[in-house]
Amino acid sequence: MSLTIPLSSRDTSPPSSEPQSPRDFIEADSDTDGASGGASDGIQSCDTSTKSVNQSIFDYVREHGRTYHSYHSGSYPFPNDKPENDRMDVQHEIWKVMFRFRNHFAPLDDPRKILDIGCGTGVWAIEMGMQYPNASIIGTDLSPIQPEWVPSNVKFVIDDANEDDWMVEPQDYVHTRLLLGCFEDFREIVAKGFHALKPGGWMESQDIMPTVYCDDGTMPPDYPFALWAKTQDKAAMNVGKPMRIGNKLKRWYEQAGFVDVHEEVFKLPINGWPKDPQFKMLGKFNEQNYIEGIQAWSLFLFTRGLNWTKDEIEVYLVNVRKSISNHSVHGYHKIYVVWGRKPYDELDVPSSSSANPPPQSAS
Template sequence: MASPSAAPLATAPIAPDEFDDEALAAAQEEQDEGADTGSRSSLTSISESVIKGVVGEGRRTYAVYGKEEYGFPMDDKELDRIDLCHVKYSALLDKKLFLSPIGEDPQRILDLGCGTGIWCIDVAEEYPSAQVVGVDIAPTQPEWVPPNCQFELDDIEQDWTWKENSADFIFARDLIASIRDFPRLIDQCYKHLKPGGWMEFHCVTGVLQCDDDTVPATSHLQAMSDNLKTSTDKFGTPVDDPMRWRGWFEERGLENVTEEIYKMPTGPWAKDKRLKLIGAWEQHNLLENLEGMTMRLFQKGLGWSEEEILVFSAMLRKDIKDLKIHAYWPFYVVYGQKPGGKETETTAE
């Protein structure tokens, strides 16, 4: 059974699709055939830049800039994953890039941990009035971008050098396995927001959930969730930190703090067509990127060998493709407004 310690979700249970034995077998066979076509993603990275880093766990390339280690790699395979996640999250939020009511003509927008820069580019095109700045510890962004979009190499956990009270909107997504002090990061965001400005964080918690008890307590999928919690705690980047964001936002003095929790299926088991597609994308994400998500965390946090991780991943893939398991990840969205603006919004548009 999935972890009972996670915060309750605001949305109704996801209705699973109904498969008879023959249809279920056919669906499983289709997934197996798809897996045999190779491990390379069908998507291509938007960046042609050379990734600067060091070869580490699992012979993957990791970023080396900044004061602390980042738990995930930053090579071409990881960049493909980030771009796919951008599409997946947009679908999960009903084609929205964010939920904060920032108005029609923001002047300065910051994206913390921008990855490939794909969110920055989309926002820059949607808001030509704004100078959109993406910052990351790895130079993995493209050179050809909208004129109002730029990227900077920096560690957002260090002291910021930008002008305080200057940003209309500060955004961060999927800072999983990277931030060791969220309250300090939130404090820096608050200082750099204009009065009346908004900040918004998005992230998957990695704390597996299920509405119908179809996740066996002894399953490898449940073990992955449990191991992620233990390893990220020891790594210094707790995977369940998003569950505490709302409280930290409110403690810092932000107003109109809102928390939205979305359910992201781990596979295409949902009856709803949109959630089925999102689940298919997430299943692909998991099947193609398990080692990248776990290799450094499990070695450094759990003391596992590379061979142990590969064996565990092989068993885990069977659970991920099992449509009888109706699991999902909670996806947290938390946003709030700095007080003092001329007009303080109370509800999202």
């Protein structure tokens, strides 16, 4: 069952003139015209006359001072309240800069149908709507947290990707991002994405490997943030929501039948330890992102998967937050980007010309 969402009650006030994201710092002295959304021709409010909505989806589940989605409650283990939504929007900017201002890596050619699974606050779908004005973009999520004003070619739908039928027309491009810990078996999502595509269409997944990495020996064995990641992983496995999917995506794409499958791996610093100015800047924003998100990533999983109380979690997170800000530890996460093409027919094989597709600009 899918529900077209109504107007969101999220704050849509104009942003501050002060830099609020890593992209602000880079674009402040640049002529680059990013695809970040905002007021422009073609942006309109959702049409309230075509709504098919069950009002109960707004009756969020309240737990431990946070709110969670009510539609298929418990499917997604992280909050949907304003602090988390604001954090996710900043996180999108961090990833956008890390990806060199690309929204996608698949070599799209005038796509007309785009599907964003687990769209969250909708910012990626909105940017894609502006980048590809001839395309129809559908973003699906369990929570109606998307903004009121969107490009006219963008629509948000309340839907659970666990359902057998995604109820969409054949797509040119299917996109997922940061869906670790959301499904019992992400291979099923890859298979459904394959089924939802037109022959020749592309699917792409962008996800983080939760393991904390360090290349220079500065991370001690008892580094609290790395131990937290292992604890979270255990809790997630106990509730049947695996976190370690990033490094498996390429293999799963190939097993699902995709051809021309590619993988690119990025390093995202945990804090501002790098010497390189841009990576240091990304690390500083990411440090705040992690500090603000660590409670959201712990409450549901630790209470259900480990039987911890909220007080136990809060005490535990004190040292974890401190360790995130420890610049003497040169830790980072690996970000996996995998994309593949659905064959045109059974004789379709990977072509040498597409082995290394050129980077796609976000403009």
